[in-house]
Amino acid sequence: RRQLRIHDEL
């Protein structure tokens, strides 16, 4: 898993 989860939805 990525280090920082970026929420790409609204």
Place this chain on the structure above:
Amino acid sequence: MNLFRLGGDLLHVFSIFVLTLKIKTSKNVAGISLRTQQLYLLVFCTRYLDLLFTNPFRSGLTMYNTVFKILFIASSAYIVYLMRKKYKQTYSVKDDTFRVEFLIVPACLAGTLFHYRNTFFEIVWAFSIYMESVAIIPQLYLLQKTGEVENLTSHYIACLGGYRALYLLNWVWRFFTEPRYRHWIEWIAGTIQTALYADFFYYYFLNKTKGQKLKLP
């Protein structure tokens, strides 16, 4: 980005536009739940805390998200302002009585217990997802208490339900097109949220086909 997601976002913006239009044309906020609107404001403010740290110019999607995030916070704040100040006298204060503690406290608990990562922002983000999934309940409660609403108000709720349905389709799409797409928090909360509209939709379409105002039994 896919068409379901884009359509969902646009429908979400459209629903807020419909609500603002209803308030502006009728000059009253009767039948609209201030409690639901304030919960949405809380949802947007907690979910979009990342606005403070994200460079909107990083990518096209970041810019798209930033614009929508600001739009959602600003428009829901504006609606809360209209309801609390400008058209205060027309607010259904006696009927809009759903106890929001019963929603906020469980959402806080769920966010604290079930999140992706053990960081402040992730916990607040998870809270906002759980909170949004039930934020419509005071509005539905007000609706069934008063029994009848103006057309634009019912269109507003219908658009919100449609936006949720499109987001579900977006997740199905992403599940099959993106190999590592595993977003169980959004799936669970989103499914609950969409299911809440099922009963509303039943009566909405029943009344629409008859060309009447939305009237509940």
